[in-house]
Amino acid sequence: MHSNNVEFEVYGNYALFSDPIMRVGGEKCSYQVPTYEALKGILMSVYWKPTIIWYIDKVRVMNQxxxxxxxxxxxKYTGNGNDLAYYTYLKNCRYQVQAHFEWNKNRPELEGDRNENKHHNIAKRMILKGGRRDVFLGTRECQAYVEPCKFGEGSGAYDDVNELAFGVMYHGITYPDEFYSPETKDCMTVRFWRPVMKKGVIDFIRPQECTATKKIHPMKMKIFEDKKNFSGLDEFEHEEGGTIDEFV
Structure with missing residues (x-):
């Protein structure tokens, strides 16, 4: 358990957690469980700043x-008009999520914004309010809702299932601003892993622990310049509608 740990429940009528390879058109079929990247995207919609990196620790599958x-x-990807396709969605979805954030050491220009108490309190308040931006379960058409919870409370559909493996599965994408090795610097890298659900809970490995990776294409990290596209605490006070002392 981390000092800046957050716990929340996300739920919606439908979800579509698909492999990026299947997003270029044609039929789409959802994974059986949420991907690391999808859950991270949900948390970033709730609250995110370039100063921090969210890490998803575990997810609990509540519904069957x-x-x-x-x-x-x-x-259509080529030409005009529309195609006809069949998408396989998950339905009646509900998940409990546990996560924490760490400082993005690749952004030394934002070192002055590394106030753990501030970011943790804002994140918890945004979870309570349902997030800053719209939340989705995988894709735009799968609207979802977020609310606080105590991870592990309540009964889940798979609490009595000892182990369920899902084979090779998409883990997420490492973008240039979150690189963790010389191989992941200045490029987009896709990660894969083999998740196993135990008693309804999937413990995620960290991005740097994924041994199966694939470089997609070169990409440079955006640099935030003070007083140009980043104004430090002034930006925070304006965005939150108050002074820094009110939120720390």
């Missing part, structure tokens, strides 16, 4: 895994 096939008309 069910799927539903829908006919959709996505926009």
């Amino acid at each position: 895994i069910q799927t539903e096939v829908k006919g959709v008309r996505p926009i």
Whole structure:
């Protein structure tokens, strides 16, 4: 348990956690459980600043895994008009999530913003309010909702299932501003792993622990310059509608 730990529940009628390879058109089929990247995206919609990196520690599957096939008309990737495709969604989804944040050491220009108490309190308050931005379970059409919870409380559909493996699964993408090795610097890198659910809970490994990775393409990290596109505490006070003393 980390000192800046957060716990929340996210739920929605539908979810679509798909492999990036399946997002270029045609039929789409959801994974059975949320990906690390999808849960991280939810937390970043709730609260995020470039000073911090969110790490998802674990997820608990509360409802039974069910799927539903829908006919959709996505926009064609080539030409005009729409295609006809069938998407396989998860339905009646509810998950408990435990996560924490760490400082982004790749951004020394934001070192003055490393106030753990400030960011932790704002994150908890944003979870209580349901997030700063809209929350989705995988894709835009899968609207979701966030609220605080105590991880492990309540009964889950898989509390009595000792172990369930899901094979090779997409873990997430390492972007240039979160690189952790010479191999992941100045590029986008996709990570894969083999998740195992025990008693309804999946313990996520850290991004740097993923041994199966693939470079996608080169990309440079954006640098934040003081008084140009980052104004330190002035930006924080304006965004939160108060002074720094009110929120620390």
